[in-house]
Amino acid sequence: MDSKQQPRLQFPVQIRFDDIDSYGHVNNVTFLTYLQDARVQLVHRSLGSAAGAGAAEEDTFHDLVGKDNFALVGRHEIEYLQPLNFRPVPVYVNIWVTAIGGSSFEFGYSVAEQDGAKVYAQASTGMVLMNKSTGKPIRLTDAQHHALAEWSGDPVEFRRRPKS
Numbered sequence: 001m002d003s004k005q006q007p008r009l010q011f012p013v014q015i016r017f018d019d020i021d022s023y024g025h026v027n028n029v030t031f032l033t034y035l036q037d038a039r040v041q042l043v044h045r046s047l048g049s050a051a052g053a054g055a056a057e058e059d060t061f062h063d064l065v066g067k068d069n070f071a072l073v074g075r076h077e078i079e080y081l082q083p084l085n086f087r088p089v090p091v092y093v094n095i096w097v098t099a100i101g102g103s104s105f106e107f108g109y110s111v112a113e114q115d116g117a118k119v120y121a122q123a124s125t126g127m128v129l130m131n132k133s134t135g136k137p138i139r140l141t142d143a144q145h146h147a148l149a150e151w152s153g154d155p156v157e158f159r160r161r162p163k164s
């Protein structure tokens with residue numbers, strides 16, 4: 001993994017036999033489930049040091065979003081770098097925030113060995129904070145922005161994109 005993309009958080013994912021396709025490796029669609037699992041774990045874990053003004057360390061990002069709002073996936077991009085075969089030990093999803101806008105933010109990911117020696121896929125997900133009643137985007141609060149900034153890292157450098 002590129003040192004500029006050092007993960008902020010890392011979550012183990014156990015590969016299930018069901019995840020394997022007819023080619024003998026983890027199906028491409030299953031990778032999106034792995035990303036979702038890491039994203040859900042991140043937003044439901046205590047903020048700890050990522051808590052800023054208006055948030056407590058025991059709060060989660062999910063708590064900061066509140067009952068009247070939700071964060072929706074607006075976009076996924078994934079690049080498969082090498083096949084991932086079934087094995088009894090977990091693979092790791094590294095997740096960090098690559099961009100923060102007014103009502104949106106983006107996660108970067110790598111699916112890799114725990115030490116980053118082998119990376120199987122890299123991805124990004126664009127999220128939009130929405131109000132449940134109106135169905136319209138709403139601005140991130142200062143507390144939400146602070147938590148996301150604490151998890152920030154560099155954008156995912158996809159191979160097909162020119163480096164900036």
